[in-house]
Amino acid sequence: MNLFAGLEKFGFKSTEEVDLFAEEKSSAKEAGEEVEKKAEEPKEEEFLLEKSIRCIVCDKVFKTKVVKSGKAKRLEPDPDLRPRHLYIDTLKYDVSSCPYCGYTALNRFFEHLTSAQIKLVKEQVCSNFKAGVQSTNPTNDYDKAIEMHKLSLLNAMVKKAKTSEKAYNCLIISWLMRGKIETLDPSNSEEKEKIESLRKEEETFYEQAYDGFIKAISTEMFPICGMDSSTMDYLLAVMSMHFKKYDIASKSLANVITSPSASRKIKDKALELKEEIIKELKQKK
Numbered sequence: 001m002n003l004f005a006g007l008e009k010f011g012f013k014s015t016e017e018v019d020l021f022a023e024e025k026s027s028a029k030e031a032g033e034e035v036e037k038k039a040e041e042p043k044e045e046e047f048l049l050e051k052s053i054r055c056i057v058c059d060k061v062f063k064t065k066v067v068k069s070g071k072a073k074r075l076e077p078d079p080d081l082r083p084r085h086l087y088i089d090t091l092k093y094d095v096s097s098c099p100y101c102g103y104t105a106l107n108r109f110f111e112h113l114t115s116a117q118i119k120l121v122k123e124q125v126c127s128n129f130k131a132g133v134q135s136t137n138p139t140n141d142y143d144k145a146i147e148m149h150k151l152s153l154l155n156a157m158v159k160k161a162k163t164s165e166k167a168y169n170c171l172i173i174s175w176l177m178r179g180k181i182e183t184l185d186p187s188n189s190e191e192k193e194k195i196e197s198l199r200k201e202e203e204t205f206y207e208q209a210y211d212g213f214i215k216a217i218s219t220e221m222f223p224i225c226g227m228d229s230s231t232m233d234y235l236l237a238v239m240s241m242h243f244k245k246y247d248i249a250s251k252s253l254a255n256v257i258t259s260p261s262a263s264r265k266i267k268d269k270a271l272e273l274k275e276e277i278i279k280e281l282k283q284k285k
């Protein structure tokens with residue numbers, strides 16, 4: 001249809017098909033591109049600050065990088081609650097490691113050591129620890145972050161930490177592997193190999209985390225690693241589903257759905273997951 005038919009009398013030559021909004025679209029696009037160019041991606045270090053802390057084991061002061069609170073924009077977390085932020089993976093910075101003696105722990109646990117635990121760390125970590133070259137990088141890359149979290153897990157074992165602390169540490173390592181995988185390109189054959197081996201490691205740590213949490217909920221009091229019982233039940237449901245343990249998944253979800261204290265948001269997530277389980281079980285039959 002010719003939109004401008006009838007205007008010939010005004011001296012406008014009738015054209016056949018026109019796209020009324022063609023120019024508008026392209027100019028809007030150009031404007032959009034300009035905006036994008038202007039707003040450059042912020043660098044990871046802009047979200048960080050250096051904090052000095054005193055090592056509770058060797059009493060020396062060292063610097064650690066922490067994420068400025070409230071600066072990074074939260075994105076929708078993964079189904080298993082792995083937190084995600086725009087421009088930065090904050091999980092890389094939730095650990096502190098003393099470069100002098102090797103004592104390392106997740107930040108939330110770093111300062112909470114009994115004197116008996118300090119003794120264990122001194123005997124089994126500090127005495128063997130070889131100080132590496134201190135990194136001058138303004139940010140932690142995934143390899144560095146994974147290394148620090150593994151060192152933190154080793155410390156947790158040595159100091160006979162609670163089951164939940166070790167499980168949580170494993171969960172974060174598996175999440176870091178997942179984060180690293182997201183930075184690799186599966187169409188590149190070398191990186192594809194890396195992805196495969198990282199997936200295996202991610203799975204191993206995920207399983208350790210799962211076994212640990214299952215044990216922790218029957219031996220520890222809530223909150224566990226900052227999680228209330230509904231959050232933990234929901235997390236366990238997602239993980240149970242991953243390991244195809246549908247009975248545990250259903251039980252954990254029922255706990256969330258019937259809990260008088262669970263928030264609407266987590267209940268909705270639980271109901272969604274319940275539908276998924278029902279679907280998966282139907283497909284299996």
Ligand SMILES: [Zn+2]
Nearest residue numbers: 055058098101
């Ligand atoms: Zn130290």
